[in-house]
Amino acid sequence: xxxxxxxxxxxxxxxxxxxxxxxxxxxxxxxxxxxxxxxxxxxxxxxxxxxxxxxxxxxxxxxxxxxxxxxxxxxxxxxxxxxxxxxxxxxxxxxxxxxxxxxxxxxxxxxxxxxxxxxxxxxxxxxxxxxxxxxxxxxxxxxxxxxxxxxxx
Amino acid sequence: xxxxxxxxxxxxxxxxxxxxxxxxxxxxxxxxxxxxxxxxxxxxxxxxxxxxxxxxxxxxxxxxxxxxxxxxxxxxxxxxxxxxxxxxxxxxxxxxxxxxxxxxxxxxxxxxxxxxxxxxxxxxxxxxxxxxxxxxxxxxxxxxxxxxxxx
Numbered sequence: 001x002x003x004x005x006x007x008x009x010x011x012x013x014x015x016x017x018x019x020x021x022x023x024x025x026x027x028x029x030x031x032x033x034x035x036x037x038x039x040x041x042x043x044x045x046x047x048x049x050x051x052x053x054x055x056x057x058x059x060x061x062x063x064x065x066x067x068x069x070x071x072x073x074x075x076x077x078x079x080x081x082x083x084x085x086x087x088x089x090x091x092x093x094x095x096x097x098x099x100x101x102x103x104x105x106x107x108x109x110x111x112x113x114x115x116x117x118x119x120x121x122x123x124x125x126x127x128x129x130x131x132x133x134x135x136x137x138x139x140x141x142x143x144x145x146x147x148x149x150x151x152x153x
Numbered sequence: 154x155x156x157x158x159x160x161x162x163x164x165x166x167x168x169x170x171x172x173x174x175x176x177x178x179x180x181x182x183x184x185x186x187x188x189x190x191x192x193x194x195x196x197x198x199x200x201x202x203x204x205x206x207x208x209x210x211x212x213x214x215x216x217x218x219x220x221x222x223x224x225x226x227x228x229x230x231x232x233x234x235x236x237x238x239x240x241x242x243x244x245x246x247x248x249x250x251x252x253x254x255x256x257x258x259x260x261x262x263x264x265x266x267x268x269x270x271x272x273x274x275x276x277x278x279x280x281x282x283x284x285x286x287x288x289x290x291x292x293x294x295x296x297x298x299x300x301x302x303x304x
Binding site for chain 1: 157159161163226228230231233236237239241243250253254255257259272274275276278
């Protein structure tokens with residue numbers, strides 16, 4: 001029998017982008033834009049992001065390092081306020097094992113001509129797959145990719 | 154225009170029940186058993202749809218008897234029979250967001266009894282609710298589970 005355990009964790013990341021809230025929000029709402037920055041490192045291959053951006057809509061992506069486990073991301077949108085807020089829940093699988101379930105809140109606030117983004121993740125890591133530090137670091141990498149995407153537009 | 158905000162919190166509650174883990178799990182899994190306790194205090198459930206399985210979605214309209222204005226939209230994310238239930242739910246009132254929660258229910262044997270741990274990670278939206286109020290509601294429901302198991 002699998003040993004069952006849970007570990008609850010919360011982290012928040014704050015970033016400021018030069019683009020206004022409407023542009024940062026659009027980088028989340030539009031599937032072609034989001035596929036440009038929301039994915040693993042380059043050696044994980046091309047994004048296969050699917051996105052149905054509406055309350056109750058689903059999002060999925062999968063990928064992983066060559067020869068390594070496949071990471072599956074499945075999300076459902078819980079609350080959307082255009083240009084201001086996105087709340088979703090998502091689960092992560094490593095191959096066939098569900099390793100975590102999370103509640104993610106992204107807030108977009110005007111900051112001068114730019115945007116202050118606050119991402120808060122409340123997660124439960126399952127059955128010993130405890131990786132809150134790795135998760136936070138992963139999102140840090142995603143926001144670096146988002147910053148580069150916004151600069152190139 | 155609504156001033157937008159998000160307040161994050163974590164609520165933890167623990168109960169011991171004089172019943173086997175399988176019966177405590179069934180209080181969540183079986184519609185007839187859940188209908189006995191799935192609303193705080195003296196509030197009423199006006200409509201409820203059950204779909205207890207991973208990926209299943211449930212809608213519940215509830216609230217004070219003369220105005221059951223709240224809707225909980227639940228999605229089951231992880232179910233380990235007799236052991237664990239993880240689900241998300243959003244709460245709205247006439248379409249206005251109140252909160253989104255990620256709730257973990259853990260059920261474990263404790264001598265002749267069963268221990269239940271509930272952890273609710275929640276984002277309260279636009280100042281419409283708070284952790285103290287939510288904790289009171291959840292505590293009321295967990296107490297009702299105890300009453301339904303004793304009956």
